[in-house]
Amino acid sequence: MRMPREHRLGWLLSAPAVVAMAAVTAYPILAAVRLSLYRYDLRFPDARTFVGLRNYATILTSAIWWKSVAATLIITVPSVSVELVLGMGLALVMHRALIGRRTVRTAVLIPYGIVTVVAALAWRFAFDPTTGFVQGLGVLDRPWLSARWSAFTVIILTEIWKTTPFMALLLLAGLALVPTDVMRAARVDGATVWQRFFRVTLPLMKPAILVALLFRTVDALRIFDTVFVQTRGALGTEPVSLVGYDTLLVSLNLGLGSAVAVLIFVLVTGAALVIVRGMGDALPEDRLR
Amino acid sequence: MRARGSPFERLFWRATTLVVLVYVGLPLAWIVSLSLKPASDLADGHLIPRHVTLDHYRAVFANPHFPAAMRNSLAIASLATVLALGLGMLAAYAVVRLRFPGRRYLLGGSLAVAMFPPVAIVGPLFDLWRRAGLYDTWTGLVLPYLSLTLPLAIWTLAASFRDLPWDLERAARVDGATRMQALRRIILPLAAPGIAATAVLVFIFAWNDFMFALSLTSTDHARTVPAMLAFFTGASRFQQPTSSIAAASVVVTVPVVALVLVFNRPIVAGLTAGAVKG
Numbered sequence: 001m002r003m004p005r006e007h008r009l010g011w012l013l014s015a016p017a018v019v020a021m022a023a024v025t026a027y028p029i030l031a032a033v034r035l036s037l038y039r040y041d042l043r044f045p046d047a048r049t050f051v052g053l054r055n056y057a058t059i060l061t062s063a064i065w066w067k068s069v070a071a072t073l074i075i076t077v078p079s080v081s082v083e084l085v086l087g088m089g090l091a092l093v094m095h096r097a098l099i100g101r102r103t104v105r106t107a108v109l110i111p112y113g114i115v116t117v118v119a120a121l122a123w124r125f126a127f128d129p130t131t132g133f134v135q136g137l138g139v140l141d142r143p144w145l146s147a148r149w150s151a152f153t154v155i156i157l158t159e160i161w162k163t164t165p166f167m168a169l170l171l172l173a174g175l176a177l178v179p180t181d182v183m184r185a186a187r188v189d190g191a192t193v194w195q196r197f198f199r200v201t202l203p204l205m206k207p208a209i210l211v212a213l214l215f216r217t218v219d220a221l222r223i224f225d226t227v228f229v230q231t232r233g234a235l236g237t238e239p240v241s242l243v244g245y246d247t248l249l250v251s252l253n254l255g256l257g258s259a260v261a262v263l264i265f266v267l268v269t270g271a272a273l274v275i276v277r278g279m280g281d282a283l284p285e286d287r288l289r
Numbered sequence: 290m291r292a293r294g295s296p297f298e299r300l301f302w303r304a305t306t307l308v309v310l311v312y313v314g315l316p317l318a319w320i321v322s323l324s325l326k327p328a329s330d331l332a333d334g335h336l337i338p339r340h341v342t343l344d345h346y347r348a349v350f351a352n353p354h355f356p357a358a359m360r361n362s363l364a365i366a367s368l369a370t371v372l373a374l375g376l377g378m379l380a381a382y383a384v385v386r387l388r389f390p391g392r393r394y395l396l397g398g399s400l401a402v403a404m405f406p407p408v409a410i411v412g413p414l415f416d417l418w419r420r421a422g423l424y425d426t427w428t429g430l431v432l433p434y435l436s437l438t439l440p441l442a443i444w445t446l447a448a449s450f451r452d453l454p455w456d457l458e459r460a461a462r463v464d465g466a467t468r469m470q471a472l473r474r475i476i477l478p479l480a481a482p483g484i485a486a487t488a489v490l491v492f493i494f495a496w497n498d499f500m501f502a503l504s505l506t507s508t509d510h511a512r513t514v515p516a517m518l519a520f521f522t523g524a525s526r527f528q529q530p531t532s533s534i535a536a537a538s539v540v541v542t543v544p545v546v547a548l549v550l551v552f553n554r555p556i557v558a559g560l561t562a563g564a565v566k567g
Contacts, residue, residue: 010389017380017439018395021402024436028410028417035413042416093305104306106553107313113549114317115497117515118538122316125323130332131531161316169557218404225499229519241408241500248412249504257412265409272404 029265036259042252055259064243065260069267072239074152075227076220079159083216084209086160087167094168095175108165116162120229123158148235155237158226163219167212174208175201214275221268240264317542324535331532345536355537357509358517362541365427365513366495369434373491374484376435377442382472384443385450396443403440407433411504418505425506430513433505434495441494442487445559449483486559489552496545514541 036055040048059065094105111119125131127144144150178201186196202209224241227233233242244264248257318336324345326338333339349355384392414433415424423429453476461471477484502516518541521534549556 006387007389010383010387010392013379013383013387014391014395017376017443018398020376020432020436021399021439024414024433025402025405025410028413029405031413031417032409035416090309093302093309104309105557106550107310109549109553109556110313110317110546113493113545114542115515115518115538115545117499117518118320118542119316121518121534121538122320125531125535126316126319128531131323161312165313172557222406222408224408225515228499228503241406244408245411245500245504248408249415254412254416261406261409261412264406268404268406268409 029262032258032261032265035254036256036262038255040253040255042254048255051255055256056263058256059259059263064238065240065263067236068238068240068243071152071237072221072223072241075155075159075223075237075239076217079156079163079220080213080216082156082160083164083167084213086164087171087212090164090168091171091175094172108168110165111162112165114162116225117229119162120158120226123154123161124230127154145231146235148237151231151235151237155223155226155230158230159220159223162226163216167216170212170215171205171208174205174212177208178204210275210278214272217275218268218272221271222264240267320535320538323532324539326532328532345532346540349533349536349540352533354509354512354517354521355514355540358512358514359540361427361506361509361511362496362513362515365430365434365511366492368427368431369438369495370488370492372431372435373438373442374446374488377439377446377487378484380439380443381446381450384447386455396447399440399443402437403444405437407437407498407500411500414501415504423505425508425511427511429505430495430498430501430511433501434498438491438494442491445487445490446480446483449480449486449559453479482555483559485552486555489548489556490559492548493545 037050037052038048039051039055090104090108094101094108124145129143144154182200182204183196186200191199222241223239224245227237227239227242228245231237233239233246240260241264244257244260247253247260251257322336322338323331325341325343326333327340327342327344330339380395383389384395410433418424418429423432455476457475457479458471461475462468466474496513497515498513499515499519502513503519506512506516514537518534518537521530521537
């Protein structure tokens with residue numbers, strides 16, 4: 001009779017966590033799916049009517065939605081790519097530095113600990129024509145947050161600054177798993193630094209890289225705070241989360257907003273699945289051991 | 290670690306360290322500098338303020354919204370942390386120590402929760418909280434933070450629990466201790482670094498959140514610091530709010546940076562263990 005008791009205890013101990021997670025994710029997303037099928041505007045709550053998929057049709061044929069999808073990708077793709085390269089560099093420094101390794105490890109945690117809104121404000125002030133210092137750098141003198149592409153640049157720089165440390169720490173953990181004797185063998189066999197990095201380190205780090213990519217891509221697709229603080233979505237920098245927020249909580253259009261929310265959910269889940277699929281056997285079963 | 294390298298190598302690493310420090314520190318140094326400059330020097334472009342004033346800090350604390358937001362942030366983030374640790378520890382113990390069907394789904398499912406886009410649930414929560422009387426309350430924010438940080442808590446706690454010497458627990462139970470006694474006296478003290486790191490990570494998440502705070506609160510009753518900062522207007526309508534925002538930002542940043550610096554080792558271990566060692 002030992003097994004069933006262990007099963008029961010296991011379920012008993014995990015139940016509170018499972019209930020808490022499901023209550024605030026599974027239930028609301030189902031509620032969002034239901035709401036998305038209605039015309040339901042909180043300013044006219046009595047005019048609630050079932051409209052089927054019409055909300056989705058409205059969104060998928062609107063320019064605002066597709067522009068926001070584009071803005072989200074314009075932010076996500078460069079941020080995550082630069083972070084991957086910078087984060088890898090930082091991880092190598094933390095892994096190999098002979099001097100100041102502890103200082104670097106401690107310092108990179110600072111952006112991670114900083115409230116995103118504060119980071120966004122700091123960068124906004126730095127690029128602001130009156131309160132900034134970037135103007136002092138000659139050719140860079142321009143009203144950064146008043147034109148579309150320069151505004152994107154500031155947003156992306158902020159994202160990179162804030163989240164590269166996280167990427168670097170994930171990669172550092174992967175780097176620590178590369179066996180030293182393999183590296184030594186490669187060195188003895190006459191492999192150059194570059195060969196060792198591209199032929200030995202990188203392939204062995206593939207799982208860590210994909211995990212880092214997965215976390216950061218999913219996170220970047222949800223971007224909200226930085227854009228809210230820096231441009232409030234002006235100049236075509238509005239990402240999907242901001243469109244969802246505005247429809248739901250500014251226009252109080254719960255029906256249409258829920259449809260946007262569901263589409264964002266599908267977008268993020270789709271991206272996550274693509275990356276997980278790309279992992280294939282790089283994500284061994286025993287990770288869930 | 291290898292023996293010290295050649296002078297060239299040492300110089301290279303020293304320079305690299307410096308570059309990293311400047312990269313990390315410059316935006317922060319700038320906001321600290323703005324918070325200390327008198328209004329007349331605000332636009333002078335100097336990193337080191339020519340005159341230093343604490344007026345902006347005084348103004349920030351004189352503004353009733355700021356202390357209220359600080360109190361809300363501290364209380365909400367602490368409550369969420371305590372609850373997430375409690376529930377997370379139970380679940381992580383079950384995952385590491387017990388064999389039961391559905392164990393893998395617990396880890397996989399919580400990973401899915403960790404990737405959840407907040408905007409997908411903020412609408413229904415807003416609707417529900419309004420009707421349940423949870424709108425603009427501490428509970429209304431603690432609940433979503435608890436749920437969304439549980440995956441992080443479960444993964445990092447499970448990773449650190451896995452490395453514990455569980456033989457000691459078995460030995461204590463052979464000696465007549467109950468499961469709970471063995472857990473409290475033997476295992477918990479050994480697990481302390483992992484638990485501390487998890488606590489800091491959960492706290493940072495809750496302290497950092499903007500979207501829920503923006504959507505589910507409206508007054509000083511529950512509005513947290515990030516949401517308040519976004520609407521900050523300075524002590525009076527006639528004052529440039531930049532300096533006040535800068536001062537408020539510094540005040541908000543200091544506790545978390547201190548926390549991160551103090552717990553830097555276990556945090557690095559926690560962040561990486563949860564994600565890669567799994």
